[in-house]
Amino acid sequence: MSEKLELISFKLCPFVQRAVIVLKQKNVDFDITYIDLNDQPDWFKKISPRGQVPVLKVGDEVLFESSVIQEYVDEVTPPSLQPKDPLVKAKNRAWISFGGDMIMGMHGMVMSDEEGHNEKRQGVEQKLALLEAEHSGGSYFNGEDFQMIDAAFAPMLMRLGFMKMHTGIDLLAATPKLAKWSENLLAQPCVQDSVVPELPMMYKGMIKHMDGYMATLLQD
Ligand SMILES: N[C@@H](CCC(=O)N[C@@H](CS)C(=O)NCC(=O)O)C(=O)O
Incomplete structure (x- = not known):
């Protein structure tokens, strides 16, 4: 993986945690930025289509939806955690x-x-x-x-x-x-x-x- 990933998080959020678990299991070096969902910074509002965490920044690109982020991280860091069948x-x-x-x-x-x-x-x-x-x-x-x-x-x-x-x-x-x-x-x-x-x-x-x-x- 070329760019360092940045995960936008809210400490209490279980959906963010789904992504973090995959990142940790795959030993990916990533940055985590915590925001307050009740007082969302403007930069977050601009990049999060649903105003929700998690958001994963991949260079200039942005991913949202925890299961999509999980799958992206999994695909770029083989071997996969998905069942083969x-x-x-x-x-x-x-x-x-x-x-x-x-x-x-x-x-x-x-x-x-x-x-x-x-x-x-x-x-x-x-x-x-x-x-x-x-x-x-x-x-x-x-x-x-x-x-x-x-x-x-x-x-x-x-x-x-x-x-x-x-x-x-x-x-x-x-x-x-x-x-x-x-x-x-x-x-x-x-x-x-x-x-x-x-x-x-x-x-x-x-x-x-x-x-x-x-x-x-x-x-x-
Ligand atoms: N389906 C989304 C759900 C994410 C979600 O509900 N995140 C909550 C925090 S745990 C959120 O950002 N809520 C703020 C809002 O909906 O305004 C996913 O799986 O990523």
């Missing part, structure tokens, strides 16, 4: 997109009043059950190798851990394959090094700040 790869892509919906559902759980929280929680639990049924039962999603889909789901699983730690809500209690998967993924250096050390406390602060039903469940 095109059908498995395509199915994984679909589940990665599904994982994005789950991240949004979890955010809804954090933001909502009790009724909304319970509704969103039910939605996330249903999705977790579907994911459990699709999981190989091996160390990682497809089996024994860490692949792209693992990088894509680790941020969500990490946040489920924060939720459990701060509120006691254990959404993985009914999905043993996912619980084991989470344990395996959170032990990976590329996952551990993909966030700032203060993230667990930032997540708690976000729950408090959102002031929804979940804030009433916060434990000390």
Whole structure:
């Protein structure tokens, strides 16, 4: 790779973390620039078509959408983290997109009043059950190798851990394959090094700040 990559990030963002995990797993030397999404700098507004992170700067070019950034980084740094079988790869892509919906559902759980929280929680639990049924039962999603889909789901699983730690809500209690998967993924250096050390406390602060039903469940 000729140009040094620059990733535009917001510390709390799970979608940025998807990209960081691939960059770390591939040992790519990259710069990371943190912005405040609630007070977006003008230069960011100019380069981010949706006003969202992650954005990856590749020289004068800009990429957005976490899964696209993951795939670009993967393609320019062989060997690939994607499954070789095109059908498995395509199915994984679909589940990665599904994982994005789950991240949004979890955010809804954090933001909502009790009724909304319970509704969103039910939605996330249903999705977790579907994911459990699709999981190989091996160390990682497809089996024994860490692949792209693992990088894509680790941020969500990490946040489920924060939720459990701060509120006691254990959404993985009914999905043993996912619980084991989470344990395996959170032990990976590329996952551990993909966030700032203060993230667990930032997540708690976000729950408090959102002031929804979940804030009433916060434990000390
Ligand atoms: N589908 C996008 C979602 C990215 C996303 O939702 N990023 C959030 C932060 S975690 C964001 O930038 N939100 C600001 C906004 O939507 O205004 C992706 O996968 O990259």
